[in-house]
Amino acid sequence: MPDTSDNHQLQLLARVVQEVSPHVIITSAKQERCMVQFMQGLGANPDYRPEVVTYPNVDFGLEVSKQRLLSAQLLFLPPAVSERERISYLSSCISFDSPLMLRSVGALLKCLDRRRVGVELEDSSVGVPILQFHTYTLKDVVYVDRDTYSVLQIFKSELHPSVYKLQSGEKEGLSLYAILNHCRCKFGSKLLRQWFLRPTRDLAVLNRRQEVVRFFSCPRNSDSLNTLQASLRNIRNIPTLLRTMSLSHTKVSDWQGLYKTVYSAVCIRDTVRSLPQSIQLFQEISEGFSDDLYYIASLISRVVDFEGSLAENRFTVKPNVDPAIDEKKRRMMGLSDFLTDVARRELEHLDARIPSCCVIYIPLIGFLLSVPRLPSMVEKEDFEMEGLDFMVRV
Secondary structure, eight states: OOOOOOOTTOHHHHHHHHHHOOSEEEEESSOOHHHHHHHHHHHTOSSOOOEEEEEOGGGGOHHHHHHHHHTSEETTSOTTOOHHHHHHHHHHHSOTTOHHHHHHHHHHHHHHHHHTTTOTTSOTTSOOEEOOOOOOOOTTBOOOOHHHHHHTTSOOEEEOSSGGGTTTOEEEOSSHHHHHOOOSSHHHHHHHHHHHHSOBOOHHHHHHHHHHHHHHHSGGGHHHHHHHHHHHTTOOOHHHHHHHHHTTOOOHHHHHHHHHHHHHHHHHHHHHHTSOTTSHHHHHHHHHSOTHHHHHHHHHHHHBOHHHHHHHTSOOBOTTSOHHHHHHHHHHHTHHHHHHHHHHHHHHTSOTTOOOOEEEEETTTEEEEEOOOOTTOOSGGGGOOTTOOOOOOO
16 A cells, blocks of 8 residues: 555544454554554454564664565565666565555565464475565545556645755645645645545445535635635644743744634634535534633633733733732732842841842842952952851852
8 A cells, every 4th residue: 555644533543453454563662642542442342353463663664674675585486586677676566655655565575474374384494475466445445546646636745946945845836636625725735635545435425525515616605605714724733832831942933833723713613603514514514623622711811811911922811810820920020129128138237348249140040249359359258258158169
């Protein structure tokens, strides 16, 4: 199966497991959290519990996997075939442009070799025979090879015209995907790209998509279309955003992005609820976007002081939210006058030769009393004062 991107819910992987029902699943020890949760879900299913084999991440190396594939005992090839002919044949049935698939094939060959499948009683020098490779395609999905995509110009990558972005990547050129892509957020563009990469032949899915396109193509629904497009522009990647905020790397822009996302989701829900619920997509959005979104948006609006946060470049809470926070803020605002009074009282007890002093704060040390250096202060003993401890000389 060629390399295909999946979402955080791993819906594509779940579909593959459901259709194939493998007895053994080979995975890397280095996994993302969503993959770990997916495997835990499989283990908790009493009706279907496949064996999960975990290999080190190094066993999924690209070059190592290629060598395993080229050195495998392929019974469907003549014994006297050259290495060049072997590569040519394997390229016809396995896409070498799909590195993830090659890594998976390499790990699979390693598992077969370790378990000695089919050659349990043979000598260790005898390799595991490979009878055939079969291309797997999801049910109700049309398989399209790269040559077809290129000839039909469904996708066309071009170098970015800006000299500052030549090294950063490519942009979509004149292609069918570029012509039909009117999405207002990158998530919609990614989904549309996946639809082109995995075209479905399920009539029910096609009919659901067509009824939505037909509805928004009607001129009288242009106001609803513009409202939804404006809201979709503010949608952020929630899993990534929450992961960043959970690691205490939260910026003011993250709170703004979260608030705009939730507020825009509320606008999308309210707009969709006014549309015909006979269309399945509108019904799913109306039911899936619960009233909790409005509660979250109002809670963020009541707590976060966005104007103050932008001015101070840090997270700031609005007044009258928490009395304890308000009291600490008042102390913080009056801290300068308080420290001035402390310095004035301390100056009364210092040597008459000291004309002034001030209170400073040094991280990891605390508040210190700073006095000007007198000409007589040369040795460390000269800095000693009665009732005070010498800390640092600057």
